[in-house]
Amino acid sequence: MPSLDLFLQPEIFLVWTAALKTFVILGVVLTMVAYSVWAERKVSAFIQDRIGPNRVGWAGLIQPVADGVKLLLKENFVPGGVNKFFFSIAPSLAMIPAILVLAVLPFGSSLFGVPMVIANLDIGVLWVFAVSSLGVYGIVLAGWASNSKYPFLGGIRSSSQMISYELSLGLSVVPVFMITGTLNLGEIVQYQVDHGWMVFPAWFQSGGGLLEITTDNGGMFGLDLGQSLLWIPMMISFVIFMIAMFAETNRVPFDLPEAEQELVGGYHTEYSSMRFALFFLGEYAAMIAGAGVIVTLFLGGWSLPFVPDGSQGWFWGLVNIGTFFAKVAAIIFFFLWVRWTLPRFRFDQLMKLGWYVFFEVALLNIFLTAGILAYLQS
Amino acid sequence: MATIVQRPKLNLLERSYFPAILGGLWITIKHFIKMLFGQTKVTMQYPEQKWDSAMPEWYRGAPTLVKDEHNRERCVACQLCEFICPPRAITIKPGELPGDNRWSKVEKYPEKFDIDMIRCIYCGLCEEVCPEQAIFLRKDYSITGLTRSEMVHDKEKLYELGGVMHGLVHKWNEKK
Amino acid sequence: MLTILFWVFSVLMLASAAAVVLFRNPVNSAMSLVLSFLALAALFVTLDAFFIGVIQVLVYAGAVMVLFLFIIMLLDLKAETRRRLNIAALAGGIAVLGGFVVLITHVVKSLPASTDHFPPLARTGYPDAYDIGMTLFSDFNLPFQIIGVLLLVSTVGVVFLSRRSLR
Numbered sequence: 216m217p218s219l220d221l222f223l224q225p226e227i228f229l230v231w232t233a234a235l236k237t238f239v240i241l242g243v244v245l246t247m248v249a250y251s252v253w254a255e256r257k258v259s260a261f262i263q264d265r266i267g268p269n270r271v272g273w274a275g276l277i278q279p280v281a282d283g284v285k286l287l288l289k290e291n292f293v294p295g296g297v298n299k300f301f302f303s304i305a306p307s308l309a310m311i312p313a314i315l316v317l318a319v320l321p322f323g324s325s326l327f328g329v330p331m332v333i334a335n336l337d338i339g340v341l342w343v344f345a346v347s348s349l350g351v352y353g354i355v356l357a358g359w360a361s362n363s364k365y366p367f368l369g370g371i372r373s374s375s376q377m378i379s380y381e382l383s384l385g386l387s388v389v390p391v392f393m394i395t396g397t398l399n400l401g402e403i404v405q406y407q408v409d410h411g412w413m414v415f416p417a418w419f420q421s422g423g424g425l426l427e428i429t430t431d432n433g434g435m436f437g438l439d440l441g442q443s444l445l446w447i448p449m450m451i452s453f454v455i456f457m458i459a460m461f462a463e464t465n466r467v468p469f470d471l472p473e474a475e476q477e478l479v480g481g482y483h484t485e486y487s488s489m490r491f492a493l494f495f496l497g498e499y500a501a502m503i504a505g506a507g508v509i510v511t512l513f514l515g516g517w518s519l520p521f522v523p524d525g526s527q528g529w530f531w532g533l534v535n536i537g538t539f540f541a542k543v544a545a546i547i548f549f550f551l552w553v554r555w556t557l558p559r560f561r562f563d564q565l566m567k568l569g570w571y572v573f574f575e576v577a578l579l580n581i582f583l584t585a586g587i588l589a590y591l592q593s
Numbered sequence: 594m595a596t597i598v599q600r601p602k603l604n605l606l607e608r609s610y611f612p613a614i615l616g617g618l619w620i621t622i623k624h625f626i627k628m629l630f631g632q633t634k635v636t637m638q639y640p641e642q643k644w645d646s647a648m649p650e651w652y653r654g655a656p657t658l659v660k661d662e663h664n665r666e667r668c669v670a671c672q673l674c675e676f677i678c679p680p681r682a683i684t685i686k687p688g689e690l691p692g693d694n695r696w697s698k699v700e701k702y703p704e705k706f707d708i709d710m711i712r713c714i715y716c717g718l719c720e721e722v723c724p725e726q727a728i729f730l731r732k733d734y735s736i737t738g739l740t741r742s743e744m745v746h747d748k749e750k751l752y753e754l755g756g757v758m759h760g761l762v763h764k765w766n767e768k769k
Numbered sequence: 770m771l772t773i774l775f776w777v778f779s780v781l782m783l784a785s786a787a788a789v790v791l792f793r794n795p796v797n798s799a800m801s802l803v804l805s806f807l808a809l810a811a812l813f814v815t816l817d818a819f820f821i822g823v824i825q826v827l828v829y830a831g832a833v834m835v836l837f838l839f840i841i842m843l844l845d846l847k848a849e850t851r852r853r854l855n856i857a858a859l860a861g862g863i864a865v866l867g868g869f870v871v872l873i874t875h876v877v878k879s880l881p882a883s884t885d886h887f888p889p890l891a892r893t894g895y896p897d898a899y900d901i902g903m904t905l906f907s908d909f910n911l912p913f914q915i916i917g918v919l920l921l922v923s924t925v926g927v928v929f930l931s932r933r934s935l936r
């Protein structure tokens with residue numbers, strides 16, 4: 216059959232598997248976006264002793280569809296005096312970067328020998344930062360083009376907030392690269408498969424540990440000296456990265472660009488209908504992408520202790536993919552949980568925290584890691 | 594006398610926010626879990642569950658007109674309720690009872706009797722002022738309509754809601 | 770394929786670079802500059818220089834231009850769009866541009882690469898971030914350190930100057 220051979224030629228194989236992965240991931244993530252909106256409403260309701268959406272479908276599970284239809288049918292209102300061009304492209308500019316981040320995240324090990332990552336870039340992490348730093352344009356332009364005071368203040372806040380927190384975001388992951396020696400997200404995950412997760416380094420494959428328990432299937436559970444020492448800077452990195460991620464994705468307690476109470480919704484005050492929906496969904500997509508990055512860098516990506524990867528059969532490949540998304544969902548739950556717990560920071564507190572605390576701690580953390588690595592090598 | 598509350602001095606740990614944040618997270622997750630396992634009492638799910646059985650006797654719902662067991666309209670169109678109604682929800686057009694009517698000595702009856710339910714504030718003053726025990730606030734509370742005119746209850750509707758009421762004083766009956 | 774991409778991105782880059790000066794509205798100019806940076810980054814990527822491409826986006830499009838936009842938005846843009854065309858400034862600009870073009874063609878022509886073809890750079894088999902790091906920290910270590918110190922000095926200077934009270 217010539218047609219099948221054509222599909223299996225290396226280059227063409229690469230193209231159609233990449234396209235397939237892209238579509239599947241996009242579908243999965245957009246569904247997750249819709250359901251994280253549902254989860255947000257449900258979690259907030261439960262935390263506040265309410266029931267939450269429960270009318271559309273069982274436990275409100277079809278609510279996202281109803282919301283989508285409602286937003287589609289609403290009038291797409293453009294206020295007078297806005298800069299039409301920027302006003303209409305801003306929502307897409309907010310949505311696109313969040314989705315582009317997904318391209319480099321390894322969401323599974325491999326399935327039928329195909330690596331489960333859309334683009335295996337050697338500089339995956341830098342791609343993540345570069346693309347997510349572009350996300351601010353959507354917000355800033357929306358604020359400026361709306362020709363209205365509240366959105367403008369939201370845009371201004373957003374740009375200064377993003378610049379401040381991008382710095383600690385970038386610096387806080389440098390120790391991870393120092394330890395793993397690579398910028399490739401897939402290799403970082405592989406390192407964690409071998410040496411334990413960054414925030415939970417409880418197993419390893421090389422001997423000579425402080426504590427070791429050998430399990431039945433040959434895996435080793437325990438700690439060695441290097442892991443337990445490096446665990447300290449890794450925890451610091453993890454906490455800073457997590458908090459900076461909250462600021463990057465404009466989540467409470469750092470949701471100053473939106474700030475319903477002070478800015479009536481901030482940068483998207485003047486938006487309605489599908490344009491508003493794009494902002495809204497973009498925010499959740501950014502949250503999912505951010506959670507994916509956190510999982511990949513610190514929580515071992517698709518790996519679970521002693522679960523084999525996709526080279527052992529398609530079943531394990533699927534388990535790995537499931538693991539990744541389960542971890543992402545857990546992080547998202549944490550995001551929601553924090554949102555309904557903490558009050559918003561004041562703007563000066565936010566700036567102080569970013570520049571006086573996180574920046575310095577992240578910087579010191581790099582030196583700490585370097586010191587530990589030098590000690591371990593000697 | 595003004596009391597001056599001293600700001601508490603925070604130690605380093607407290608100033609790092611972490612204890613407070615963790616405490617807050619602990620409180621919210623407790624609520625979440627309790628709700629998840631259905632241990633929290635929540636409000637009534639309105640359209641499915643209703644108050645109706647638990648409604649007290651003195652509940653003030655929509656004002657209605659009633660008839661008595663002789664099928665006589667109780668209202669004599671004295672218009673007291675129209676005067677007392679604070680938001681002026683009631684409009685009455687009195688008519689004269691014809692001489693051959695059994696109740697002709699009552700002389701008046703309401704030809705038209707409208708209550709604008711958009712205006713009504715369910716105060717119950719109409720019931721209180723009525724000398725004829727003709728108007729009562731019953732237990733209907735879910736009055737809806739798609740237009741303003743639908744929200745005006747006319748005489749027919751008011752009698753439909755009110756129905757027949759037994760055990761009222763019959764001051765217009767013939768002496769036995 | 771790569772040639773097509775090269776032309777697409779270089780045309781995009783040059784067109785948006787021209788738009789930077791042609792637009793009257795500063796926000797339009799700033800956004801054109803961002804687009805130009807992105808196209809430039811794409812050109813780097815077609816040369817397999819992923820690291821430089823991404824850093825281009827991260828530093829210029831992601832940080833520097835956000836700051837620019839931040840400042841521009843605080844200005845009164847209406848005054849800027851009302852400004853009339855200044856013939857003298859235009860002529861001066863064109864003259865400088867012409868001089869620059871002449872200069873750069875001469876420089877490019879005098880380069881040995883314009884006549885004989887160099888073989889493409891040998892692949893080390895490592896990601897380009899690795900190559901750049903190796904080169905920076907071995908062959909060009911001293912200049913690199915000097916630039917680092919320079920940046921540090923200027924940072925300290927900025928912090929000092931922006932303190933509220935200069936005693």
Ligand code: SF4
Binds near residue numbers: 656682708714717720
């Ligand atoms: S209840 Fe009060 S407001 Fe309503 S009709 Fe009677 S007097 Fe008027």
Ligand code: SF4
Binds near residue numbers: 668
């Ligand atoms: S309802 Fe009572 S108060 Fe009102 S007009 Fe009739 S008799 Fe008079």
